[in-house]
Amino acid sequence: MSAHPIALSLLVFLQLAAGPLPSTNRVLSVSDGDTLTVLTSDGAREVVRLAEIDSPEGAQPYGDRARRELVELVSRKYVRLEPRDTDRYGRTVARVYVGDVDVNAEMLRRGAAWVYPKYLHDESFSALEKDARAQKRGLWALPASERVPPWEWRRSHPRSHPSDHSKSESGDFRCGTKMRCSEMSSCEEAHFYLEKCGASRLDPDRDGVPCESLCR
Helix, strand or coil, rough: CCCCHHHHEEEEEEEHCCCCCCCCCCEEEEEEECEEECCCCCCEEEEEEEEEEECCCCCCHHHHHHHHHHHHHHHHCCEEEEEEECCCCEEEEEEEECCCCEEEHHHHHHHCCCCHHHHHHHCHHHHHHHHHHCCCCHHCCCHHCCCHHHHHHHHHCCCCCCCCCCHHCCCCCCCCCCHHHHCCCCCHHHHHHHHHCCCCCHCCCCCCCHHHHHHC
């Protein structure tokens, strides 16, 4: 027997009143200021690249601070994704939300990222970057010589982009038997083992930062 129309209307009203369904993507780790890994509701690991922004690389000035800003926003939380694309490395390019907080926009507001002109669609992002520049927040407090857009920096450092997985593709890092921070040669290798090899013991407090003696 089909439900009575009044009952259906009441059900819809209650669902709308309760607000959106809770996010079901749990953040497992943060690689840098614009890349994170989530555990989806179906138990799959998914690497997510924040859409329309670009944060300093790890080896750049403010790179580690940008990653810590993203950790502060999403670590141990559930996020909602609005996918936009899949990039050439297989990452889901998305707008990311923690509750009502637009994480992509917040990274710009904090001065922890640039607008990525090549992929910009939301013009409000430009205003957020302009305001962060004017207020000298985050990376905009650095000397001008240290404020190199990441896409320019990567052109002169083609093997130094930790979030594009070029290390693993080139064979420099491979999953093996390493399980302890004392066996890691660098913070980048620690992130690789945490993200790609499932070495969760490198991040005992689950804040997305492996081997804090190396990565802090």
